[in-house]
Amino acid sequence: MGVKKPEKGGVVIPMERIKQAIFLIRGHKVMLDSDLADLYEVEIKALNQAVKRNIGRFPDDFMFQLTAEEATRLRSQIVTLKTGRGEHRKYLPYAFTEQGVAMLSSVLHSDRAIHVNIEIMRAFVRLRQMLASNVDLARKLVALEKKYDAQFKAVFDAIRELMTPSEPKKKRPIGFGP
Numbered sequence: 001m002g003v004k005k006p007e008k009g010g011v012v013i014p015m016e017r018i019k020q021a022i023f024l025i026r027g028h029k030v031m032l033d034s035d036l037a038d039l040y041e042v043e044i045k046a047l048n049q050a051v052k053r054n055i056g057r058f059p060d061d062f063m064f065q066l067t068a069e070e071a072t073r074l075r076s077q078i079v080t081l082k083t084g085r086g087e088h089r090k091y092l093p094y095a096f097t098e099q100g101v102a103m104l105s106s107v108l109h110s111d112r113a114i115h116v117n118i119e120i121m122r123a124f125v126r127l128r129q130m131l132a133s134n135v136d137l138a139r140k141l142v143a144l145e146k147k148y149d150a151q152f153k154a155v156f157d158a159i160r161e162l163m164t165p166s167e168p169k170k171k172r173p174i175g176f177g178p
Helices: 015-020 033-040 044-053 068-078 098-107 111-147 150-163
Strands: 022-025 028-032 063-065 094-097
Touching: 015 022, 015 111, 022 068, 022 111, 028 033, 028 098, 028 111, 033 044, 033 094, 033 098, 033 111, 044 098, 094 098, 098 111, 111 150
Parallel strands: none
Antiparallel strands: 022 028, 028 094, 063 094
């Protein structure tokens, strides 16, 4: 993972940067217009104008606008507010599903848009593969559990516990306590 060598005429974008820009909203893995504009190196306004000029290519399952509540909740999670006059968005952000991101390459006419889209599609595929492998592993575990009797229950419980992500450990405060 990490930084890859660009293909001929390609663009180097760390996979982690793309993965961090993918959110789960309304049950869909999406990327926000602001993150996409940053990756494509265009202004958010220019990206959204290109989309609006070609709105027929973006049905509801490709793109949707966040509600005020969703935008507020997301803003508090990722701390997107900047300080200063003119730094806040006037309009609610748009969220693009995987299909919407793929469609963006047809409305943004630049080499960078093409190469960035390729990297984003690869990130979506890797996420889907990771999710599928966990589901497949859980399914195999259930099948094994049914096949063997209760004597292995403790082993299966231990494996299941290892499969669930652990919560980060709380750090002890530095210094002397009372």
